[in-house]
Amino acid sequence: MAKNAYESLLFHARETAALEQVAGRLGWDQETVMPRGSAAQRGEELAAMEGVLHARRTEPRIAEWLAGAEPADEVAAAQLAKIRRAHERALKVPARLSQEIARVTSLAQGIWAGARAREDLAGFLPVLGDVVRLKREEGAALAGGGDIYDAMIDDYEPGMTGAEIETMFAALRPRLVALRERILGAAYHPPALDGSFGADAQLRLSRDLAQVFGYDFSRGRIDMAVHPFCSGGGNDVRITTRVAEADPFNCLYSTIHETGHAAYEQNIDPDYLLTPIGGGVSMGVHESQSRICENQLGRSRAFTGWLLEQMRERFGEFGVTDPGVFYAMVNRVGPGFIRTEADEVHYNLHIMMRFDLERALMGGDLAVGDLEAAWNDRFLADFGVAVDRPSHGMLQDVHWSVGLFGYFPTYTLGNLYAGCLHKALRAALPDLDRDLAAGDLSRANDWLHENLRRHGGLYQPRELITRACGEAPSAGPLLDYLEEKFAGLYRL
Amino acid sequence: MAKNAYESLLFHARETAALEQVAGRLGWDQETVMPRGSAAQRGEELAAMEGVLHARRTEPRIAEWLAGAEPADEVAAAQLAKIRRAHERALKVPARLSQEIARVTSLAQGIWAGARAREDLAGFLPVLGDVVRLKREEGAALAGGGDIYDAMIDDYEPGMTGAEIETMFAALRPRLVALRERILGAAYHPPALDGSFGADAQLRLSRDLAQVFGYDFSRGRIDMAVHPFCSGGGNDVRITTRVAEADPFNCLYSTIHETGHAAYEQNIDPDYLLTPIGGGVSMGVHESQSRICENQLGRSRAFTGWLLEQMRERFGEFGVTDPGVFYAMVNRVGPGFIRTEADEVHYNLHIMMRFDLERALMGGDLAVGDLEAAWNDRFLADFGVAVDRPSHGMLQDVHWSVGLFGYFPTYTLGNLYAGCLHKALRAALPDLDRDLAAGDLSRANDWLHENLRRHGGLYQPRELITRACGEAPSAGPLLDYLEEKFAGLYRL
Numbered sequence A, B: 001m002a003k004n005a006y007e008s009l010l011f012h013a014r015e016t017a018a019l020e021q022v023a024g025r026l027g028w029d030q031e032t033v034m035p036r037g038s039a040a041q042r043g044e045e046l047a048a049m050e051g052v053l054h055a056r057r058t059e060p061r062i063a064e065w066l067a068g069a070e071p072a073d074e075v076a077a078a079q080l081a082k083i084r085r086a087h088e089r090a091l092k093v094p095a096r097l098s099q100e101i102a103r104v105t106s107l108a109q110g111i112w113a114g115a116r117a118r119e120d121l122a123g124f125l126p127v128l129g130d131v132v133r134l135k136r137e138e139g140a141a142l143a144g145g146g147d148i149y150d151a152m153i154d155d156y157e158p159g160m161t162g163a164e165i166e167t168m169f170a171a172l173r174p175r176l177v178a179l180r181e182r183i184l185g186a187a188y189h190p191p192a193l194d195g196s197f198g199a200d201a202q203l204r205l206s207r208d209l210a211q212v213f214g215y216d217f218s219r220g221r222i223d224m225a226v227h228p229f230c231s232g233g234g235n236d237v238r239i240t241t242r243v244a245e246a247d248p249f250n251c252l253y254s255t256i257h258e259t260g261h262a263a264y265e266q267n268i269d270p271d272y273l274l275t276p277i278g279g280g281v282s283m284g285v286h287e288s289q290s291r292i293c294e295n296q297l298g299r300s301r302a303f304t305g306w307l308l309e310q311m312r313e314r315f316g317e318f319g320v321t322d323p324g325v326f327y328a329m330v331n332r333v334g335p336g337f338i339r340t341e342a343d344e345v346h347y348n349l350h351i352m353m354r355f356d357l358e359r360a361l362m363g364g365d366l367a368v369g370d371l372e373a374a375w376n377d378r379f380l381a382d383f384g385v386a387v388d389r390p391s392h393g394m395l396q397d398v399h400w401s402v403g404l405f406g407y408f409p410t411y412t413l414g415n416l417y418a419g420c421l422h423k424a425l426r427a428a429l430p431d432l433d434r435d436l437a438a439g440d441l442s443r444a445n446d447w448l449h450e451n452l453r454r455h456g457g458l459y460q461p462r463e464l465i466t467r468a469c470g471e472a473p474s475a476g477p478l479l480d481y482l483e484e485k486f487a488g489l490y491r492l
Helices: A005-032 A036-058 A060-068 A074-092 A095-118 A121-143 A148-156 A162-184 A199-212 A248-266 A283-297 A301-315 A323-330 A347-363 A368-383 A409-428 A432-437 A442-451 A461-469 A476-489 B005-032 B036-058 B060-068 B074-092 B095-118 B121-143 B148-156 B162-184 B199-212 B248-266 B283-297 B301-315 B323-330 B344-363 B368-383 B409-428 B432-437 B442-451 B461-469 B476-489
Strands: A222-224 A238-241 B222-224 B230-233 B236-241
Touching: A005 A036, A005 A060, A005 A074, A005 A095, A005 A238, A005 B005, A005 B036, A036 A060, A036 A074, A036 A095, A036 B005, A036 B236, A060 A074, A074 A121, A095 A121, A121 A148, A121 A347, A121 A368, A148 A162, A148 A347, A162 A347, A162 A409, A162 A476, A199 A222, A199 A238, A199 A248, A199 A301, A238 A248, A248 A283, A248 A301, A283 A409, A283 A442, A283 A461, A301 A323, A301 A432, A347 A368, A347 A409, A409 A442, A409 A461, A409 A476, A432 A442, B005 B036, B005 B060, B005 B074, B005 B095, B005 B230, B005 B236, B036 B060, B036 B074, B036 B095, B060 B074, B074 B121, B095 B121, B121 B148, B121 B344, B121 B368, B148 B162, B148 B344, B148 B409, B162 B344, B162 B409, B162 B476, B199 B222, B199 B236, B199 B248, B199 B301, B230 B248, B236 B248, B248 B283, B248 B301, B283 B409, B283 B442, B283 B461, B301 B323, B301 B432, B344 B368, B344 B409, B344 B476, B409 B442, B409 B461, B409 B476, B432 B442
Parallel strands: A222 A238, B222 B236
Antiparallel strands: B230 B236
């Protein structure tokens, strides 16, 4: 039976989606199990995959099919919009460039990991220079005379611009900085967690936490990696974690965070599997799912009470029995170097700094050779602490090595969305704390599934959040939540 | 700079080779780490990859380039021959069929694994029926009126036919059966190894053995899988193993076996990396590399003496201290059910049986529904033992589930090649036993590297073996080796 234009498009797009899953799995493999001597070959493999994907996305028949396709409903309309968007984007970027980016970023990631381990910033700068050059070239091709950085943001958060983010960050920053200052000046400071927590027991508990937050292990797995991440979609969504015996919160909350990402992907309507709307709609919405799990739910007073009991049971007594003290420990505020370990107050300051730096880098206002000094100056100004080594500074994150410019701001956008979703969730389930205190996330997971996760890419990010929350996204709910939470915690 | 026809072909072929590596890695992933709920999606991913590969191999420009390409030397001539062969083969098989085979065999493999675990033959037969039907359709397309099974063999052992194999097997069988009967009737029988051998220590020792036999871990890794295998090429060659505490030889010799495959791939001339001649030339030659490591070297009197000391050191005393007794235990002959655990005398009888059965299956002379009865009847006739459960019978091997018809006979071909290579190796290194007794395989590895492995697909299988051995391959050396070895062992 001959396919109509829409069916032809979707058939083609399904195969493309399957191939994107394959390319993504290579990324997972590279960061978890790949032998170190395979890096150069892997670069060739990824470049070849990128060549295939680029050719598929620029396939001339797509334009013909698009011209003849009539969407029958809103799902079909969303599919067509995604296909059109990917097609138009791909046509702007030469195949040679997209393959070169795949090859170089694959290599750069390995170089970054080695440089970070050896505190060897100089060893990383040459390849970072290549990545920045190639990504700027790509950005210019995408922007077509417009703003390069805007074009990049659009890849991760469709419709968003650097100027809008700047405005939002400007709205967020004053109350955040004021809160930070009140906290750092407070008379009371909770103690830090002390002791050593066995790696195996941490991993077992983190698996259980993943299950609690809705991770379906029959369609996923947890491995160890330098940088915790979530990878894949549909029925093969994998997460990673890491373990430090002195800091169990790192492993446990990383796992909850990545579980939020994974549960989003795993809960998208199965009818959308391997289609253009079969993945999370944007990185900001993705981050809202990881953040609401990690912070608003996972670091709540109610849930940390349950977690304390789990930890006492599994690790034996470690000198903390008071749930109030434990809650304060989990939410302890301090100007640490590392973004992924940052508390809820400092986290967005890390992002604002990266946003300004990478925007300057992409705009050509900052050279790769000047990046470290710019990072360290800004960190000292914002956090009041001098960076003491590259791995505590600009070598800490994988993102730039793999060419993810325009990605960082979506983290704060995600926090903001999470603030909005949390407000709506609490309104829908006023007695949610009873569940959390019992380690039962099922009603929260269901609410997120029903109101957000199942939709995949059906709605645009802003529309999706507005539908779920009953109001447009704004910074207010996140700031209200942070101020109330930390005022209580720090007795402000 | 414009490429000439040969350069264009090679550029295209390199990308195809890189994509073949990607597809191979998906296979590795599926058998080692893939979540079980991902099977259907994986089938789609593999089908999409197969579609891409098929399209690349049938690309019309290949014929144009081939018409205009002039090989400058024997390497270029070999590359062109491989490219031509792959192109002509791909043109014979419809894209739809090759994708369907990729999808169905990916699913069938999971169904086989489940059926085997549950002894559920009936649960496997429907999908096996699909695989057989699709492979026969493919075989008919490849054969173009000729013999279907011959066309399939040619995929694994270029130039070989069913009739030639039949002749070789007929030459091998009488002396093999006679040897088997003398052994089973012998007055002396070595004892079986007794005891429990810790899984972790087995795995540590197997890693060390892999290193001894030349595995480069910086470009490979060992994982656990139901079925030991070797996967990948060039700078990413991975092997798997399995562990049974009561039977350490299973893990140790499986690992040595797969290391032979891996060392072949890892030692091909790096100039051939990701080119048509950058992989092992045939499955028979591949198997010669695994078998010579496992059997002629790994189960030799000299090497088992060293292995005994390693085992005593690592597992503690287990009641065997006499190297002669240990050597006999390692080489104990018995009519077991399982091919991969078979001794050197019975192994080829397992293969001959599979060869006849699959040849009948592909020829349409045996129905899938009659296969179990045919298997069990033949096993009883050849081995004198009745199959007691499906996992001891036709469910034991993965091959048919993934459509590998025509592959089994290459195992015996590999044994035969290994016999020839071993004779030549011993002639070149008359004092090799001194090395083996010290667990030092470096000179043997070097000889194999120099005379065989480095060439990749440069020569045809028969030519390669003839060059390495100074004479054409024949069954004589293998039979001489077996008769001498087992006459000594069983005091015949």
